[in-house]
Amino acid sequence: MRFTSEQRLDDGVLERAFTLGDVPGILWTPASASEPAPLILLGHPGGLRKMHPRLAARARHSATEHGYASAAIELPGGGDRPRLETAEQARADLRRALEAGEPVSDDIVDRLVLPLVEKGVPEWQATLDALLSLPEIGGPVGFSGGVIAIGVRLAVVEPRISAAVLFAGSYVPRVTFEDARQVTIPLHVMLQWDDEGNDRQAALDLFDAFGSKEKTLHANMGGHTGVPQFEGEAAARFFTRHLS
């Protein structure tokens, strides 16, 4: 892990850009920590530069209010990273299906999302290795948001993740339902009830499939980007219960 820039923000939070191999990322750490901080891995839909303002706002809130560190990495194929050919082809097929008003087939979803899972999950794990070796970061570790199939797979394969906030707002490959049954960590799942690009029943089926004893679903009105502000606070309280 190589830090490439460093900036002390006006609330005292330290924001550092890094690269790990060819994966760029950002780390936010609290102004002052008497002991190693818990860590939240911030998922996102890809395009770290575009997502930066929203991710930074969440990270700074977590740092100043709760003393948590946060980190985000670029998604495979996202931002300036090399395109993933299979996923690009699937994205074109998806666009054609949506424009034609046709249902989005399982095959398109698999080709669109599985490359992200297969490449992205080990990248998150390598990032976790590097972050947890820093003296200012101690865990426990939570995962929040982003591509739900990545969050679910991480929850299965990565024992260092203690709790996850998942956003049922992206396509769900079939294998993710199988992954879901193996998840045992506490989950907080958000669903936008009228999300145009999201299959509500698939989201409810996925929630049902999770093996976790503690899982909570929060459904709200409105579309993909209409998550009410109070849900940010609810997710923060979930992490407070499980990371503090």
Next chain:
Amino acid sequence: MRFTSEQRLDDGVLERAFTLGDVPGILWTPASASEPAPLILLGHPGGLRKMHPRLAARARHSATEHGYASAAIELPGGGDRPRLETAEQARADLRRALEAGEPVSDDIVDRLVLPLVEKGVPEWQATLDALLSLPEIGGPVGFSGGVIAIGVRLAVVEPRISAAVLFAGSYVPRVTFEDARQVTIPLHVMLQWDDEGNDRQAALDLFDAFGSKEKTLHANMGGHTGVPQFEGEAAARFFTRHLS
């Protein structure tokens, strides 16, 4: 409204038993209020005496933490009130159906629940008239819990109710789905995902039917009585947003 007993509890909350006609009830008001308090109407499944400890705990928390008054009245046919013959007959039919492993018919649900709605809703409205005439109570008014068909009907017909917390844990008559479309106040709906005595799909359909622009569903694991403690706090925050 006639107060029949009065007790100052050790947290300063004033608990008063009352009768309104032949309906017994309980009112809890904060220790000291500089201005008329908001009011929460506490629904329950019937049997005020048995429910008293749980209702009192919620009311005292609302009073000491938020400065709210709370009130509960006995359900028609509940506690020492005269039985409702139709509902009693339906309850026997329900028991037979459950013991025989048969589905609970819409007809049984209608006969079980509609008498409670038809008698209970005007009783809540008369109680509201009486409570809002007290100088220490000012509103706004929230409704919380109890028989969901009563809460939904009240939300439709009673403009003095500003927000409602509903528990999707009781049988839903068909007419309640029609009522639901007319509801426009903010709703916070709780659902126990594995509630044995509750039809999950009916609960999701009812949530979908509500006409409110702000409605949130919180689903958690476990059975009817397994609502996690943090959901009590989430409901309190919902009221804080809408009654304060």
